[in-house]
Amino acid sequence: EFYSSTAGLEQLYKTEVILLDELQVYVNEITQHVQALQSEIDAIRMEHLSAGEGIESYLTNPVNAFRLIKRLHSDWETFEGTVEGDTSRTNYLEAMAGHRQNLSFPTQDDFVGTAIALTRLQKTYQLDAAELASGMLNGVKYGTAMSWQDCFVLGQHLYALRDYNHTVPWLEQSMQLLIRQSYAEESASLDFMEAVMSYYQQMGDYENALSLVNYVLAVQPERLHLMEMRSELEHLITDGVKQGLLHETLRAPGDYHSSHEFRLYEQVCRGETRPSAKSQRELRCRLQRSRLSYEVLELEELHQDPFVVQVHNIVSQKDMNLLQKIARPNIQRSQVYAQDHNANETVAAAYRTSKGATFEYFEHRSMELLSRHVADLSGLDMNSAELLQIANYGIGGHYEPHWDCFPDHHVYLPDDRDGNRIATGIYYLSEVEAGGGTAFPFLPLLVTPERGSLVFWYNLHRSGDQDYRTKHAACPVLQGSKWIANVWIRQSNQDQIRPCGLQRDNEVSLPFKEFQ
Ligand SMILES: O=C(O)CCC(=O)C(=O)O
């Protein structure tokens, strides 16, 4: 699987470099061939030209007669042989068959995954299809523009995925780009527009269907069946008829993605909703002397209750590079616990698209450092830490709102006696050019994924109950490749540093358990 991380996409890029070279070999071979044949043609034409009008006198020359006979006797056979013996085509096809076996190619899932990732970005960051297609992000040119065919294929796939709300803008964009082409008024283009019309009609987007009908009819009024379609569409529009796939999906109830909670999360990702000025007034930035070394930690409190803190400039660029390098060959599609939370069973899920790998802290000095810093900051006993997890998110990669602490019905493995996840530390191991923040919709806090920093929070109340306010998410990466390291610490042995409360103090967070 390639789409769920940037590291995977690099392999596909390498594939394309090789394919391009292969096609170039083929083109060079046929070009040589074509040039050789062309010079033969030119030579014979010259000969014919020199004969001019006086063919008879030309042919009465014995040398000319000999040459004509020789050509027809053997040269033309040679040409046929040359064409027949041209192995460039089979060579190319054979080489390609080999490449298909040996090189990395995206699967249908990859294709669907990237299409969905694009629409996720569109929805989360409220991006316009036209802007995305032009290779712009928030006014900044980030890539090459999409062709009308690119937009059409994307629209068509979104249609197949029944994401009709996103299908429409991509088909619109495709048609707008097609209309600007020099060949827009040719029959093949008009046929294409007719196909798109029927998509619009089935979705119940009668306005778009009608404007295409009008365009095609203006160019070729003889397409009589469209006259009928035009009056039908005009009636549907004036009667205000709302039916078709688009209207059916709009009504789909109970989907988490259209819940109040999810909208809140998206607003936090966009930076539209922030913590109140009042709650921020109590927050401090301070320097804290390290318990374990001569270093000083640059602390920035991000939230008081629940406590969230960010430590700046804690991992060096050298260590970040090293950690990425060690993780890169090991990362696999990230998993989540299956619905029933039986700890043995994990699955890949659309709501978490990234790739990750786990490591023992002692495997590398820079991993040990990650553990040391969290211990230093929190005082927690790292003996009850889980394996270190390093993850990479590709474009559109995200992790929808979730709790790191386990629910009550979580089934712990028999040898897992360390209890629930008391705290989480996330290191940001790369720059993220746009998007990719860590959002806490209920706080409502957005942590900037600042390279080399650590964000830390407690998932549990002092009573040990889950603090449901800590629901958080990885906002989709809009531009860049996001690397993080997750440190999860369990409850056991932490009573010294974080004494367990004698009374339940979880009332404050219970309303957030089933917020939606
Ligand atoms: O990548 C992030 O910002 C958050 C990741 C996260 O919440 C997790 O992996 O549990």
Ligand SMILES: [Fe+2]
């Ligand atoms: Fe998390």
